[in-house]
Every structure is written in structure tokens, then in C-alpha cells.
Amino acid sequence: MPDPTQPSPGGRRWRPSRRTVLKTGAAAGWFLGGAVAVGGGYLLGNRRSDRSMEDLDGRPLRILSGRDDTANGQRGLLVDQWNLRFPDHPAEMVELPGVADLQYGAIHAALQAGDPAVDVVNLDLPWIADFAKAGRLLELERPTEGGYLGRPLSAGEVDGKLRALPFNTDVGMLYYRLGAATDYATGTLSAEDAARIADWEDLRRVAEGMVVAGGFEGGIAMQLDAYEGFTVSVWEYLLANRVEAKSDGSIDFGDPSPAVAQLEWLSRELHEPVGEGTMILQESLRFAEDASLEAFRTGRTAFLRHWPRAFQDLRSCDREFDVGVVPMPGRVLGGQSLAVSAASERPDAAVRLIEFLTGPMAQQRLFEPGGFASTREEPYYDAIAQTHLLDPAVEAPCDDGGSPRVEAAQLFRALTGRDPEDRLDPGPEPGTRPAVERYTRFSRVFQEVVHGELEADSTPDLSRLQDLLDEAVAGR
Incomplete structure (x- = not known):
């Protein structure tokens, strides 16, 4: 959170009153409590696990993905962070053409051929069922720590089995x-x-x-x-x-x-x-x-x-x-999820990689400086708590440089059907496109x-x- 004594980049000063702090205590406390609970099981956004990672034999883990549309290339920065944390297991993101049909064609060709050089694929949600039913995606263990939004996580399930973890989500x-x-x-x-x-x-x-x-x-x-x-x-x-x-x-x-x-x-x-x-x-x-x-x-x-x-x-x-x-x-729900190719020769390392990229730290980065919709709850509550601390007498900054995402509550409602501050009755969850082959x-x-x-x-x-x-x- 910005220093309360200093103006934000947009010129807005943080001035929490006692009433404001009390009002937002529940939301901020939920976020901090959740961060501690989740943080106990994560290291830099990667779930601690006894799972060892295979020797890569000098070949980096390869991720096939569409163009990085995050502000200032936050997806690429996350891969860089992984590489710093795990220098013996580096990863690289291969960006595909911006047109969805061309992305699908390239991923389909790699998975159908069983290309062992492709370890992770970033899939538009409707593609998950298509590739899973064809036997192209590894089955994943279900997360035990919680924190994911329900709809984006369930979008990675096919026939009761988890095939993908939500990387970024989207909604109308x-x-x-x-x-x-x-x-x-x-x-x-x-x-x-x-x-x-x-x-x-x-x-x-x-x-x-x-x-x-x-x-x-x-x-x-x-x-x-x-x-x-x-x-x-x-x-x-x-x-x-x-x-x-x-x-x-x-x-x-x-x-x-x-x-x-x-x-x-x-x-x-x-x-x-x-x-x-x-x-x-x-x-x-x-x-x-x-x-x-x-x-x-x-x-x-x-x-x-x-x-x-x-x-x-x-x-x-x-x-x-x-x-x-x-x-x-x-x-309708949109977004992309990360899956491990069934043909990957380094599946344990690939699973660790997608856990890192969908973990709490990564999702906070994609949400705040990246401008994407997070697949986890914590960033929304954090942004809402920060918004309550803003001085209403000072005009909001017109850019996004360091200012909270003031639309976080509406975005949370759209993705979950729930009001994060429990002021409105629950609404319907977002719909989905057909999960068909x-x-x-x-x-x-x-x-x-x-x-x-x-x-x-x-x-x-x-x-x-x-x-x-x-x-x-x-x-x-």
C-alpha cells in the first residue's frame, strides 16, 4: 500500500480516518488473514511441495501462449521471476499470433503431434474440453489451499477431472x-x-x-x-x-x-x-x-x-x-488457463511452473500493474480496501499509475455473482460458452x-x- 503521508503518482493523498479504517477492517483483515494462510503454503507464489523437478537437460520449459496484452509485459516478467527463483529449471514463453484461430491451430498442431518440446499451453477456456477429451492434457491435482475464484477454476474441469489452472480471467x-x-x-x-x-x-x-x-x-x-x-x-x-x-x-x-x-x-x-x-x-x-x-x-x-x-x-x-x-x-466468462501437455517429458517441472504462474503473487501482479482480472479473490479485496482509504475530497487520478482499481467491486460481482461487501443480494454467476468437442x-x-x-x-x-x-x- 502506498505511504499514507505521500501523494500517489496521480496526486491523490491517502488519508485514512478512524471511521474509514473501522469500515474497511473486515475487508482488509480478510485479505491479510488470507494472505498469511496462503503465504504459509507458497514461496514466491509457488506451492511448496516435495515434488522434485526433472533435469531439463539444458532445454527450457516451453510455454505456448497468445500475445502478452498485460501492461508492460507482466506475463513475461513472471517468467523472468521464475527463472531467477529456479535457474536450473528455466522457462520461456513462445508468443503465438494474435488471432485466436491461428493460436488454436498452432497449439493443436503441437499437441496432436505429441511435440515433447512443448510443456505448457495457455488455452482459451472453450479449448480445454476439446484438448482434454482428445487425451492431450495432463490431469492435475486439485488445489487444497483455496483462494481461486470458483468459476474460473471450474472452467478447467472436464468430466470431473482438473485439466487446467486459471491464468487470467475475463468477463463481459x-x-x-x-x-x-x-x-x-x-x-x-x-x-x-x-x-x-x-x-x-x-x-x-x-x-x-x-x-x-x-x-x-x-x-x-x-x-x-x-x-x-x-x-x-x-x-x-x-x-x-x-x-x-x-x-x-x-x-x-x-x-x-x-x-x-x-x-x-x-x-x-x-x-x-x-x-x-x-x-x-x-x-x-x-x-x-x-x-x-x-x-x-x-x-x-x-x-x-x-x-x-x-x-x-x-x-x-x-x-x-x-x-x-x-x-x-x-x-459470459472469458480468460485463459494453463495446462500441461500430456507429451511433456518434464511434467513435474511443468506443473510446478503453472502453480507458480497462477499463485497469489503472480495473480496480484497480473491484476495491479498488469491490468488483467485476477483468478484469485485476494487482489479484489485488497483493491477495495485501498479504495476506501482514498480521500473523497481529492479528485481521483486519471491514470492507473499506482492508484487502486476502483472498479474491483463491480468486477468481483461480475465474476462471482457476489457483492464483496455484502450490500446486495447474490446474483447469478457468469455464463459460459459451450464446453463441446x-x-x-x-x-x-x-x-x-x-x-x-x-x-x-x-x-x-x-x-x-x-x-x-x-x-x-x-x-x-
């Missing part, structure tokens, strides 16, 4: 212009009114009112280009409209079905006029993360669906408005069929969607 979040009071004409929303948005009907009511009164081009900007973000955003739309998912996260698209009916409504919300705009900005059909964020930032929409990392971008020093964030209705093919077919139909300004023809998805999962 809803961004809005924060104001002291709600004003549809300016598109500002009070924090209290934003917290009441629980489903798509709530969001539609407010967003359409702002489009009409404020002249926005769209109620919300989303990621609906024909890539993996499309599958995630559409899944969230369906769940937010109370379409029920099966236990494996899949949805029935038989025609007729509630899901098909909602996809027809999605087409209307993209194309039917609302005031001078539409409920969902039409250009969202060509938006990935950056373009959707820019549409919201420049005032074209009242709301934005995005991932947690957008918060710091929107709080930049040149912002024209204060940004607020709440869990996205129907939010050949998920990548499943998602590609879903994008090709549904995106193509939504681009046409007509009622989408989805009569064969379920059959085509079944064929994709079956490998036909």
Missing part, C-alpha cells in the same frame, strides 16, 4: 457515462440506476430512452464482427434475454425455439429505427474490441459492452466524461451462419442452424 462488462443523477438527454446514468440493470429488458429501456432523448446513433456498441467476439456477444445477448443454457453451456437452436426467436429480435435491434438511431449500433457488425470502444468514447452510443481492460482506457487523462461500469447482463469449428459455423443472416436487413433464416452446429461438433 457494461460501460456507461457516470453522473450524479440520470439524465437521458446527456446519456449520463447514476451508479444507483446502473446497478439496477439486471437483464436486456432493463438495458433496452434505458438505452432506447437515451437514443431518443440524446440523439445517439445507437443504444450500445458491441463486438459483432465475424470472429470469436461475435459468439461471445451473441451468447450474452441470449442469456440476458433469459434463454436457458444446458449444463455444458450449449443452447438449443432447433427451429422453432426461444433462442431462434431471440436471434430474430437481435436482427430487429440492429436494423429497426429507434429515434434517429438503433438499439444496437449497426456498425457493431463490423466491430471488434478497439472499434467498439472508440464508438462509445466518441459519443456515438450510450453504452458499451466490453472486457474489464477497457476501464483503464476509458479513464485516460483526456477523457470527456466519467466512466462507470457494472456487470453486463447475461455476461471441436469448439473452434462450432464457433466458426455459428459465426458464418448467424452473422451472415444478421447482416441482411431481413428476418434471419436459421432453420438449419442446429443441424449445422451438430455436424461441426461431430467433425463432419
